[in-house]
Amino acid sequence: MTGTPQDRAKGAILGAFVGEALGVGPHWHYDLKELRRCHGNWIDDYTTPEPGRFHDGLKAGQNAQAGFILELMLRSLIERKGYDEANFCKRLDNDLFPLLDGSPRSGPGHYTSESIRHAWHRRMVQKQPWHNIGGAADTTEAMERTLAIAVRYAAEPALMSQAISNNTALTQSSETMLSMGVGYGCILARLVQGDALDARISQQPLTWITTGALSFEPVTTCREAPDHPELPLRAKRHIVRDALHAASDIAAMAGDPGVHIEPAWKISHLYGMPCAFYHLLPAVYYLAARFSDDFESAVLHALNGGGQNQSRAMLTGALVGAQVGLGGIPQRFLNGLERADELQQLADTLTSQMPG
Template sequence: MDDYLKSKFVGAVLGAAVGDALGKAVEDLTEEEVIEFYGDRIRDFVSPHPSSPAYGQLPEETSDETTIFRILLESLVESKGLDIKDFLNRLIDWYNREETHRYPDPMLLTAIDLLSRGINPSSHGLVSSSVEGILRSVAMGLFHYYNPELAAEGGKVVSLLTHRGNVISETSAILSALIAHLVRGDFLLEDFRERIRLIEKLKEYVKDEKVKKVLDKVSELLMESADLDTAIMTLGNGTFALEALPLAIYIFLSNLDNPEEALYQAVNSYGEFGGDTDAVGFLVGSMVGAYWGEEAIPYHLRENVENSKKLRELAEKLYELTEKQQLSLS
């Protein structure tokens, strides 16, 4: 088995968790509040600011965004593939253990409650565009890395289970396919032209012209060599999936010469008005790890993030499962 590919699986999983843990400390804070409280942008695990939703958590702890991601990884590994019923049952079990929750997405809780009672969330008009609904699809990008088209479809399935809506469908497809392409190394992104070509490829996984136009904005910002503040003002940095995901893609692609800086920009993407920094951190961390491997994630962060050993084990088992399935098909 390819150790470098395995490193990419581990890097994507641990990178996502590290980005989440770092970013949770300053979620919803303004730049002024961050600098006043911490003295500078954050570059390590810190206690969450009193105004952060994560206030009271330990510095290295992750949010429920990583928890849901981990639950899907466990389901994939133990079921030896995607078993949506098993994934749902695990979500219901987590839902019932309220004492373990860490400021979860209210839409997620409502959807799981309805599903646990055999009710289709769509029948209650439950439509969401929260980026929290698509983060788990990183797992499908890994599991189906050998086939980005299949990865995109798998990402839709696991995301739309609880977060219904066109935005979720389109952005989960983009994220899953992107992770697959990064693991495969289909684009040599150190070449600027390849970055634009990657974005053009991602547009092939969506149908909505509005979504394609947002991806075009990412390309335009790259060609302008825009700074982070300009990117935030242009794309947004909120919970809306069509803000957080394009911003994360921009941050990743604009820091190919320094992946560690990409991670730090992501978790400090609060801007003047505050943003969903843990989600953006999760996304960029997963991209950095998927492209460069775990060595691109600072050692002390990937080793000390909550559940590091468990997440590494799941990533390695998912890689081994994927490779075995590949061998059986060849």
């Protein structure tokens, strides 16, 4: 673990943008022979999508829609000096939804995920209020934007957990998704604070649960959740404890000399290549723990595993970026990332607002 919390926070933010952009070209190849035919035996840099593929029209180094929404979140957090749900929702209403038409292949990045399409339909067609928008998608879109919340509130677990829960619930109403999002946020927050991604990574978050520091009630108790006056508490009952134990167990496996997964990209075959969180998160935790000091290896193995490799690389990039800091991200990835200077300035501003 290197640098200050601010440097690790910048690494997490830029690592997410890098991972997401790396997935633009080879996204959603479930036939690995076809993936290799299109992009070679080992993808090691940004690529341009082939005609007719997802994100067709983007160029190598550009971000797709997850990156677009993450940037909206960053700008909202910066402008409001913290999570302001009304401001973030206004940005979706004004800056994202007018660019969509409800179909998958529309909008920034030329592809719109299921949860965002559902939110667009409920909001723009049915004219529903934001508190009645969330759908049942079991994918990781919310984690891909709330990772910025985890970074911003890395030292403030009550605000972090409540903001992640509330923001996730805007588009995904499942309590399981809220739990997984808070769990991922807790792990990322501890990495920003300097913990190692090993078998002990969940110790502090589990202590937060025991002491009531997280803004929700565990399902194993009858204790009421501690509301925070700055945020509305939309969802009170989560199973974050299991999400945290899973991260520790997988991190321990990554460091176990008796476990051999070679090459490492085959972790996506072990846990599954599809889009649901229960396929993606175990692979993300494994790669981020195994390559804790090697950003390039982590994101490239996430990428070369095929399937939903864009989300896998984005979430892995955030976790490893938080471990190596901004300086640990290879310069060639930053040089090749479109608008990298502007994105880094956003990360600089966000981290300047973090409590000392």
